[in-house]
Amino acid sequence: MSNFVKHTMTTSTSSPSSTDLHDQSVHDLAQALRDKKVSAVELAQHFLDRLNAHANLGAFVAIDSETTLAQARAADARISNGTAGALEGVPIAHKDIFVTKDFVTTAGSRMLKDYRSPFDATVVAKLAAQGVVTLGKLNCDEFAMGSSNENSAICAIGHSTVEPVRNPWDTTRIPGGSSGGSAAAVAARLAPAATGTDTGGSIRQPASFCGITGIKPTYGRASRYGMVAFASSLDQAGPMARSAQDCALLLSAMCGPDLDRDSTSLDVPAEDYLLKLNDSIEGLRIGIPKEFFGEGLAPDVRTAIDVALQEYEKLGAKLVPITLPRTELSIPVYYIIAPAEASSNLSRFDGVKFGHRANKFADLTDMYKKTRAEGFGDEAKRRIMIGAYVLSHGYYDAYYLQAQKIRRMIADDFQSAFKDCDVIAGPVAPTVAWKIGEKSDDPVANYLADIFTLPGSLAGLPGMSIPVGFGAGGMPVGMQLLGNYFQEARLLQAAHRFQQATDWHAHTPKGF
Amino acid sequence: MSLTSTDIARIANLARLELSATESERMLTQMNDFFDIVEQMRAVDTTGVEPLAHPVVVLSEFALRLREDVASEPNQREANQRSAPAVENGLFLVPKVIE
Numbered sequence: 001m002s003n004f005v006k007h008t009m010t011t012s013t014s015s016p017s018s019t020d021l022h023d024q025s026v027h028d029l030a031q032a033l034r035d036k037k038v039s040a041v042e043l044a045q046h047f048l049d050r051l052n053a054h055a056n057l058g059a060f061v062a063i064d065s066e067t068t069l070a071q072a073r074a075a076d077a078r079i080s081n082g083t084a085g086a087l088e089g090v091p092i093a094h095k096d097i098f099v100t101k102d103f104v105t106t107a108g109s110r111m112l113k114d115y116r117s118p119f120d121a122t123v124v125a126k127l128a129a130q131g132v133v134t135l136g137k138l139n140c141d142e143f144a145m146g147s148s149n150e151n152s153a154i155c156a157i158g159h160s161t162v163e164p165v166r167n168p169w170d171t172t173r174i175p176g177g178s179s180g181g182s183a184a185a186v187a188a189r190l191a192p193a194a195t196g197t198d199t200g201g202s203i204r205q206p207a208s209f210c211g212i213t214g215i216k217p218t219y220g221r222a223s224r225y226g227m228v229a230f231a232s233s234l235d236q237a238g239p240m241a242r243s244a245q246d247c248a249l250l251l252s253a254m255c256g257p258d259l260d261r262d263s264t265s266l267d268v269p270a271e272d273y274l275l276k277l278n279d280s281i282e283g284l285r286i287g288i289p290k291e292f293f294g295e296g297l298a299p300d301v302r303t304a305i306d307v308a309l310q311e312y313e314k315l316g317a318k319l320v321p322i323t324l325p326r327t328e329l330s331i332p333v334y335y336i337i338a339p340a341e342a343s344s345n346l347s348r349f350d351g352v353k354f355g356h357r358a359n360k361f362a363d364l365t366d367m368y369k370k371t372r373a374e375g376f377g378d379e380a381k382r383r384i385m386i387g388a389y390v391l392s393h394g395y396y397d398a399y400y401l402q403a404q405k406i407r408r409m410i411a412d413d414f415q416s417a418f419k420d421c422d423v424i425a426g427p428v429a430p431t432v433a434w435k436i437g438e439k440s441d442d443p444v445a446n447y448l449a450d451i452f453t454l455p456g457s458l459a460g461l462p463g464m465s466i467p468v469g470f471g472a473g474g475m476p477v478g479m480q481l482l483g484n485y486f487q488e489a490r491l492l493q494a495a496h497r498f499q500q501a502t503d504w505h506a507h508t509p510k511g512f
Numbered sequence: 513m514s515l516t517s518t519d520i521a522r523i524a525n526l527a528r529l530e531l532s533a534t535e536s537e538r539m540l541t542q543m544n545d546f547f548d549i550v551e552q553m554r555a556v557d558t559t560g561v562e563p564l565a566h567p568v569v570v571l572s573e574f575a576l577r578l579r580e581d582v583a584s585e586p587n588q589r590e591a592n593q594r595s596a597p598a599v600e601n602g603l604f605l606v607p608k609v610i611e
Contacts, residue, residue: 263576264566267577328552335546350528351597369528372530373529388523411567444545
């Protein structure tokens with residue numbers, strides 16, 4: 001035990017001046033800012049220069065250096081006058097699904113191409129209240145629908161056409177999705193951290209594909225106010241960073257009740273996830289669901305996960321075989337429920353109150369139809385169609401209601417499993433990141449690749465992804481950790497202890 | 513079960529989506545591919561299982577809340593209409609609905 005503590009001390013206190021600013025953790029940058037070793041303006045400028053220099057990745061869809069630098073100057077002033085927040089002056093970027101007053105919010109859609117929100121999302125406001133400076137907005141799949149980031153309709157900064165976001169580990173590959181811009185930016189050190197959202201795996205899968213750390217808290221922990229809605233009973237915000245420690249810092253600032261503005265926000269006080277981060281995981285029971293290690297799992301991913309699990313045993317954890325029998329069913333269940341909710345949520349895009357309106361139309365109904373035909377991309381249209389169908393008269397019981405019943409069975413399966421274990425571990429995705437274009441014509445192939453992240457989403461459980469090695473093509477492999485409701489601290493602790501003993505999270509893609 | 517092009521047209525109308533002929537055809541194929549993987553779900557015996565609309569209600573201590581039906585936000589008409597396609601005198605403009 002004492003060995004671990006010593007080890008922790010030596011690895012987490014690297015001198016801020018010893019490495020480039022963009023290689024430093026959120027934790028160390030916050031300290032350097034408080035100690036006035038670097039100013040918020042200097043830091044913001046460094047990252048603005050860097051994200052512009054690497055605009056080829058397509059990670060950013062909106063920047064405004066004047067706004068960013070003004071926020072940084074205000075942060076420096078608060079550091080000087082002693083009113084600094086916990087993250088004062090730390091620059092981060094937001095997934096373009098969070099509405100922001102000071103930047104456009106597109107949700108990756110033509111429908112909202114130039115949309116400006118009159119308010120900030122609660123998560124954005126909470127981070128700003130702790131002093132965070134916003135570098136810009138990050139690319140994502142349209143309305144967060146997708147797992148490759150190939151569904152964005154927005155032209156990234158430095159580009160003249162719409163192009164896919166590229167994975168910094170191999171720019172011919174996808175970064176994952178839907179928080180693909182967030183994952184690519186953090187992996188390439190264009191931002192020390194980013195926000196993401198996870199409906200069916202949209203934080204965990206891109207984190208895995210880009211070799212970074214991300215966490216989705218328990219459904220209802222982070223406010224959904226100001227997150228452009230995709231599937232309201234599933235959407236959850238979370239941080240994406242390079243370590244569990246940085247995720248803990250950010251998640252502490254992001255969570256907490258927002259009872260007046262989000263009817264599904266839980267009345268559970270915010271937590272300081274750093275408090276127990278360093279506690280030992282001696283005796284931690286890690287459940288290994290056999291359904292996550294079947295035929296569909298690529299051998300390279302399996303090997304990396306197996307080695308990581310052996311590392312956990314060395315750290316004193318016990319591996320416990322468990323079963324999540326309805327893992328495969330989670331695919332149809334999710335792809336009924338999420339599109340049903342999406343078709344309802346996206347009905348607000350009618351060309352009247354905000355966003356795109358078609359130029360030519362015959363009457364009101366025609367205006368709706370043409371506006372939506374022009375404004376939505378293929379994947380959004382598919383999900384609207386699936387959703388409208390499963391909610392329609394005569395099909396509701398057979399599809400939507402049946403899916404909701406199996407959703408409860410899936411949630412119950414987890415409660416049975418958690419009788420025997422404290423956390424659950426397995427792969428995030430069956431393979432490493434695939435090539436751009438490889439599955440873009442096959443929506444069902446994309447859906448099937450979500451198999452390991454969907455069960456936890458349907459149950460509303462907290463889940464995270466941590467880098468545990470490299471697989472085919474030198475691409476990162478992420479391991480998924482799932483906890484019971486409100487067990488974010490335990491997940492972060494398990495992830496942190498692993499990252500104290502290994503350095504998979506510290507690898508940098510070549511050229512960044 | 514297999515959807516037909518008539519179904520696609522009916523659903524597109526419900527969803528207020530204009531689909532081109534090519535789009536409709538592709539949509540038909542893709543939706544039928546999708547509903548192939550949905551079949552396994554229909555066979556599951558769910559007798560007596562309560563539908564779960566919302567993950568939070570699994571935890572009995574977290575019932576969904578109701579709030580008083582009162583305005584909680586300040587009037588921001590101008591800011592809210594800034595991104596509207598057509599506005600006049602603070603009103604949203606739409607094509608004529610009643611002749």
